[in-house]
Amino acid sequence: MSLILPVPRIIPADAVPALRWGIVGTGIAARFVHALHAHTGQRAVAVAARDSAKTQAFADGHGIPRVHQHPSALIADPDVDVVYVSTPHPLHHDLALEAISAGKHVLIEKPIAMSAEETRAVTAAARRAGVLVMEAMWTRYLPQADIVRQLLTDGVIGEVHLVRADFGFAFPFEAKHRLWNAELGGGALLDAGIYPVSFASSVLGAPHSVTAAGAVAATGVDARADLLLTGGTGATALVSTSLVTSMPVVASIMGASGRIEVASPFFGPSGVTLTTGQIGSEETVAWRDETFASLHDGMGYQATALASYVVEGRTESPLHPHDELVSIMSTIDESRRQIAAA
Numbered sequence: 001m002s003l004i005l006p007v008p009r010i011i012p013a014d015a016v017p018a019l020r021w022g023i024v025g026t027g028i029a030a031r032f033v034h035a036l037h038a039h040t041g042q043r044a045v046a047v048a049a050r051d052s053a054k055t056q057a058f059a060d061g062h063g064i065p066r067v068h069q070h071p072s073a074l075i076a077d078p079d080v081d082v083v084y085v086s087t088p089h090p091l092h093h094d095l096a097l098e099a100i101s102a103g104k105h106v107l108i109e110k111p112i113a114m115s116a117e118e119t120r121a122v123t124a125a126a127r128r129a130g131v132l133v134m135e136a137m138w139t140r141y142l143p144q145a146d147i148v149r150q151l152l153t154d155g156v157i158g159e160v161h162l163v164r165a166d167f168g169f170a171f172p173f174e175a176k177h178r179l180w181n182a183e184l185g186g187g188a189l190l191d192a193g194i195y196p197v198s199f200a201s202s203v204l205g206a207p208h209s210v211t212a213a214g215a216v217a218a219t220g221v222d223a224r225a226d227l228l229l230t231g232g233t234g235a236t237a238l239v240s241t242s243l244v245t246s247m248p249v250v251a252s253i254m255g256a257s258g259r260i261e262v263a264s265p266f267f268g269p270s271g272v273t274l275t276t277g278q279i280g281s282e283e284t285v286a287w288r289d290e291t292f293a294s295l296h297d298g299m300g301y302q303a304t305a306l307a308s309y310v311v312e313g314r315t316e317s318p319l320h321p322h323d324e325l326v327s328i329m330s331t332i333d334e335s336r337r338q339i340a341a342a
Contacts, residue, residue: 003285006150008143016307022080023047025087026058031296039300048074089185093118105132116329123322141301158256165196165251168242187221193241204231206327212335269298
């Protein structure tokens, strides 16, 4: 019998209410808002950022009707249902708490905060206020992620023994750039590393042990990191990230009966290959995601998912729950500590 991959279960964009989004920050937000408007029923209605001229240009370019001079004014706007926080990492915690206090749902760019302690504070506040808070780990909401979940749930590759994932690139050292600046939340783990750590967590759960090695840049941030994570069943994950190394940006899950490979770049719409059997008698089937011409158009899936969770009255994503957010940040905290102390 030929292998068949499961069909991804996707929430139709027109099956959820059109929420009104307020955008704080204009960096990665340009890609997000494009995806929001091009591929979902969600709409950005307001934006706020530091540079007023750039913010106005952003609003004009994306058809956003209102520009606020300060994030607090946007958060207080009664016509905003959801606040999307896409500022530098160190600002996530305070902005999220302010939005939650105002009764807004919040989507926070990765990482959700600078530490596990900050993440606990944000998620606890969301629970108390009864509003939805999600990290913008868009990878979890892609069609390929649902294919992988179904394969693991059905036990197609048997008991999982090993997970591998990497995301790294060579970026010129510039002490004031956000990637290298500690005050702006720089470092490989907080920028690129959140993706492979989150992927490993989605398969193995919270690790029982974390062993990290790497290198520290002159600015004190981690320039590269290699992690060995041990899961509760004894399975392990090998995770790598870097600001000085060009990596393939792939992920794989290996079990007793086969393996699942997610194509590069694994964090965005790419593809899945399933291989079962042993060497010499393997059977393989592949699926490619050719839905979008632009990689980041896949960001729209998380917005549609958020709207569906709001309708259901949730305060956290069932695909990326709060306890896991804390666990992932704990893994990054410990990895950064070990690398800095080496």
